[in-house]
Amino acid sequence: MIRDVLRMGDPRLLRVAKPVEIFDTPVLHALIADMFDTMRALNGAGLAAPQIGVDLRVVIFGFVSSPRYPNAEAVPETILINPQLTPIDDEIEEGWEGCLSVPGLRGVVPRYKRLRYRGFDAAGNVIDRSVDDFHARVVQHECDHLDGILYPMRVRDFTRFGFQEELFPGQALQDD
Numbered sequence: 001m002i003r004d005v006l007r008m009g010d011p012r013l014l015r016v017a018k019p020v021e022i023f024d025t026p027v028l029h030a031l032i033a034d035m036f037d038t039m040r041a042l043n044g045a046g047l048a049a050p051q052i053g054v055d056l057r058v059v060i061f062g063f064v065s066s067p068r069y070p071n072a073e074a075v076p077e078t079i080l081i082n083p084q085l086t087p088i089d090d091e092i093e094e095g096w097e098g099c100l101s102v103p104g105l106r107g108v109v110p111r112y113k114r115l116r117y118r119g120f121d122a123a124g125n126v127i128d129r130s131v132d133d134f135h136a137r138v139v140q141h142e143c144d145h146l147d148g149i150l151y152p153m154r155v156r157d158f159t160r161f162g163f164q165e166e167l168f169p170g171q172a173l174q175d176d
Contacts, residue, residue, distance in 0.1 A: 001034050002041045003052040005100045013101055014148040017050050017057045020081045023124030028058075032079055032122055035060045043067055044100055045075070046138050048145030051101050057082045059142040068098070072134040080127060083119035083143050087112040088130060095137055097151045098164065106168070107161035109154045111137045 006013050020028065031054060039047040039060060045068065046061030062077030093113040098106045114132040117139050121127055131139065141151060155161045164171075 001037055003034050003038045005038065005042070005047075005051050006053055008099075008102045008150055008152070010101075012053055012055070013050060013145070013150060015050065015055060016148055017048075017055050017146045019057050020120075023081070023120060024122060028122055031056070031058065032060065036077075042100055045069060045072075046142040047100065048142045050145050050148075057146045059083065059139075059146065061138045061142050069134065075135045075138055078127070079121050080117065080139070080143075081120045081122065083117055083139075083146070085140065085143055086116045086118075088114035088116060088132075093133075093137075095134075097137070097141055099141070099151055101145075102150060102152060104163055104165075105152070105161070106164045107152055107155040108157060109137075109141075109151050110156060111140045111154075115139065117143075 031049065035047050035049065035052065038052060043066065045063060045066055046059060049056045049058040059080050060078065062075045064074050066072055091113040092110045094108050094110050096106050097109045113136060115136045116130045118126070118128045144151065152161065
């Protein structure tokens with residue numbers, strides 16, 4: 001089922017989400033199915049449970065190709081519950097981001113270029129990956145939602161933040 005996505009200004013997006021304590025339940029599987037339905041319907045690269053009003057530490061992400069990011073490498077479809085992110089080194093990379101909760105806007109956000117993420121899938125199996133580039137950016141963006149952080153809070157240079165039509169005239173970019 002496609003869910004409504006909360007938009008910036010909704011106080012629920014600013015809360016710290018609660019850990020999932022019980023895995024492999026019908027309720028958890030239904031939530032994840034709804035998240036994938038919603039993400040795919042909106043051509044998103046990822047989605048966090050708080051974005052649809054569910055206060056749990058659950059994110060999904062991944063695509064083979066993305067019309068929003070035509071030059072991005074494929075990212076495996078992933079369910080990541082109770083994630084822990086650890087930078088592999090101190091290298092920071094700036095890149096354009098958008099968000100389904102911040103429609104119509106884009107901004108340049110600094111993120112770790114390489115990181116390791118650990119967590120669980122819906123059945124409670126451990127996930128442990130080291131990733132870089134766009135994959136690392138997507139994971140960081142989605143996991144920020146679990147801590148009540150929206151990407152504009154990370155923008156450092158507001159000359160590189162604005163409405164996508166103004167920043168990229170004539171380009172059919174969409175929100176993440």
